[in-house]
Amino acid sequence: MKSPSESYFHLHLVSDATGETLINVGRAACAQYANVLPIEHVYPLVRSMKQLERVLSEIESNPGIVLYTLVDKEIRERLKVRCRELGVPYMSVLAPVVQLFQSYLGGEPTPRIGGQHSLDASYFKRIDALNFTVMHDDGHMTEDLEAADVVLLGVSRTSKTPTSIYLANRGIKTANIPLVPNVPLPSNIESLKAPLVVGLVASAERIVEIRQNRLLGLNAGGSSTSYTDREAVSEEINFSRRLCARNGWPLIDVTRRSIEETAATIVALLAERRRRAIAET
Missing domain, CATH: 3.40.50 (Rossmann fold)
Incomplete structure (x- = not known):
């Protein structure tokens, strides 16, 4: 039974890989709020505009926080533009970390879709x-x-x-x-x-x-x-x-x-x- 003090919000996790990173980050952040429960919408392997449009339709129907890890610049920009139009908050969870690495290591990163899951x-x-x-x-x-x-x-x-x-x-x-x-x-x-x-x-x-x-x-x-x-x-x-x-x-x-x-x-x-x-x- 839901506690009277509990509230829910929609959490959209958009990834061009498995989405594991987003799930872990999202749940770690949610754990800081004892009486707020996320309704997770996980969208893995989003690698085309057609797939993204289906995601955007879900976000429009259930506004909430949007977290993403997307390598393709065009797909990433489309998501950001639409989120601004809908007035929903969004963030790339890896961007701040990659920027920190770049400032320390120098040079441009060479992003790879699902790079952390490569068969190495x-x-x-x-x-x-x-x-x-x-x-x-x-x-x-x-x-x-x-x-x-x-x-x-x-x-x-x-x-x-x-x-x-x-x-x-x-x-x-x-x-x-x-x-x-x-x-x-x-x-x-x-x-x-x-x-x-x-x-x-x-x-x-x-x-x-x-x-x-x-x-x-x-x-x-x-x-x-x-x-x-x-x-x-x-x-x-x-x-x-x-x-x-x-x-x-x-x-x-x-x-x-x-x-x-x-x-x-x-x-x-x-x-x-x-x-x-x-x-x-």
Whole structure:
């Protein structure tokens, strides 16, 4: 139900590529306004005047803020002119950044449509990392964990899999190992040298809540097991804390963290680890 204090506005995101940059920027800006909700209109792959005219018709029908990333000058100018005629605010989200780069680096940029999505070495690195991560999800293929960049450990419902996939999309090969009561860990886990091993924990209350919701979703809400028992869950968490402390592995409490925040912390730990390794050589 809509709160009486909430209001809506139309947000038009016009891109000649996938629109991911616009979506992220738009949502980051909207997040600063707790009681204002955007109605997103996303228009990817706008690369012709005919496509643009359909976009302009939508903007005219639903006036609001227009954000765009368009390389073609003619299409870009047509959008700007029409927005001025309609009296709607508009902005190129990359223009200020590109201007800053230009003032520092000198010379003219050479724009490419969807340049950040080109099939370069970085792209294939991400694909390789995603393949590795999918194959090493939830404790599978543990015999070659040494090939991972990051190994995540945690009890059930600490967001190991989504965090692994998010890291993989950054080109980081990630394996994740569940910590299950009475199930032994892979024999090689405590002797790993190459990967950064990170433990994920959350409060017992949070884990119990998530597990109960999961059982309800599986129509097993009436089951009474140690899976949702507060004391049993607390012991699982304590075991994971002791394991990480014994091996000197960093531990991240994900109770109030988003997957993006957890991943950012892991990326920072990985960067610091690599800096130390370089300094020691």
